[in-house]
Amino acid sequence: MVILSTAIVAQDATTPRAPATSAEPTALKMHGVEVVDPYLWLEDGASERVRRWTEEQNAWTRAHLERVPGRDKIKARLSELLAIGTIGAPVPRKGRLFYVRREGRQNQAVLYVRDGLRGKERVLVDPNLLAADGTVALDWWYPSPDGKLLAYGLSQSGDERSTLYVLDVEMGRKLADVIPHTRAASVAWLPDGSGFFYTRFPVPGSVPRGEENYHRRVFFHRLGTDPRNDEEVYRREERPSEWPSVEISRDGRWLLVSVGRGWAANDLYIRDLSRREAKFVPVAEGRDAIFDGAVVDGKLYIRTTEGAARGRIFVTEAANPTRENWREIVPESSTTIESFAIIGGRLFINGLERATSRLTVRALDGQLIDEVKLPTLGSISGLFGEEDGTEAFFGFSSFAFPPAVFRYDLQRRQTDEWERVAAAGVDPRSIEVRQIFYPSKDGTRVSMFLVHRRDVGFDGDRPTLLYGYGGFNVSLTPAFNRGLYLWLERGGVYAVANLRGGGEYGEEWHRAGMLDRKQNVFDDFIAAAEYLVREKVTNPKRLAIQGGSNGGLLVAAALTQRPELFRAVVCQVPLTDMLRYHRFLIAKLWIPEYGSADDPQQFEFLYAYSPYHRVRKGTKYPAVLITTAESDTRVDPLHARKFAAALQAANASSNPVLLRTETKAGHGAGKPLAKQIEEATDVWSFLFWQLGVAP
8 A cells, every 4th residue: 555644735835824713712601610612703604704714714624635645536536436326215106116316427316207117217306407506405205195296395505494396297297386494394195195294394483583493393285275374283382392293094094193302202193084073192192212103904003112122013903092902013122123114914124133234024913924135234225115015115235235226026025126226436346344343431342344345454554434423313234335435445444333322223222322321422432443453453543533413523522532542533514512502403303312501410411521612722633624514404513613613722733623614515415416526525535645545
């Protein structure tokens, strides 16, 4: 391997100096503790002063990253790799198949419909035609039960604030029905397609300022009517941060409303729509567990974590869903039940075993019928079919298995490949994937995937990138990563740790990384890094870490707690100020996961690890690249700004702390391919430079 000097972009007379950031200490009294915040002024992203500062930071970052030798080669290879397309599992509706696919240099995925299994496809929604720069994105879509209509959401510049549209599938034309404020909408069509239940947020100005991102409610819309007059079906105003979603039985009789109270618990209600005066009946209310439901032929099937951290499934009568009437049909086992679907009179269960997907087929009484053979250890993405259908579709990929869609024939119990992404220019056979287990600080066994070229040996000096997330019940399972092949081709090692806080090993695993146990997540991640060094995969001078969003919080905490353990850190759209995070955008939704500094007991553990407050002057920090985006409506960019300023002021090493702020982009969803290539070029240029890898 060719080694580069890490001084390749050392500051000289032609390199702009790091922007000066004015420290203006503000004392905040919190539960008897004086918390001094020197960069509170950087919270106001709309101010001209902060805009100028951000432009200066971007210029400083560009001055470094654009001078990395071989950057043009990195970008050229990434352009090839990221042009490898995507394919989603189709949703069947009465002979029609609806699915998304992105090909080549398309900025956004396109929604297609196909009449029949091998019928000719046609375009339904192509966001690429709606904005020359690719910044209009298709957020979500729901076909009607008869496949004649489609509800879908579009947003701009990555802001995810969807507007709902309705399309006549046969004619390919939009109807007059347009409903704004439908971010991440849940939609449930009536069987005859005459209308649908859906979720919507308040019109700005109808609630107190700052509350527009909460108060999600359920409405009913009749096609052809004014949405402003839609009937409100469900609201619980005393709990504005709850998250209702809807589902309706195929016969149109039973409406289910699931109300999320964070990522560990929800309430579930059912309503009989055949009786006009009927009200919602609680199926599960006020319990500290997850309950997912589906009604088929008058039977209510329920997946729950109550009394079963890895999940179990019950059945009861929809007309009488009280707890004493539930009957267990799938008991808890070593497999974590992620989700289930009823297709063709069969119960399909998507589960996880040792952090990899497992798909089983059961009778409706729970008896095992088949275990679907998957191509390798990997990840299922999407599982769709009709209650009276004869086939099921699911997507699959792994680190060394490009995305493909498979069709399961219920009659033959046979799985065939339906579509595959062409992955020209990569050789998945050259990649080795291993799963290992290592001890965390408290002795807990944690799993980790190691990915590298088959001919790469561990010599204690391999450039290694460690990735993690650890929160919100999210499972990190083996999946195809296009840009990663650039790293693997150059002899790099990629490590993915299945930290507590995730969902890989059930709800206990998730809760072990929530609230006052969040430090477990950071300990698991640090222990993963120590394992990589101890087992002579790499050493601290060749080790980088990466994470985004909650994973950005993870790597920010890791670098402030163990700065000597890493050479470089890529911290993307992060949370860093955990004392004030809940005051901005949609962050009150995350209080059940993190806690709130408004609570004196929760303040203590948040303040103990909050990365922004753990930055210490005179510390030698590793090189850091912090990324954020102006249109992020999830994590406010203020976290990235304040953290960058604090690190730059405190850093006693010569390693750069760089801030990259993207325009016309958000948290990541819907980012056009062109912007993905630019960001990936910056990230990999930074890593190649810091870890001494030739492009």
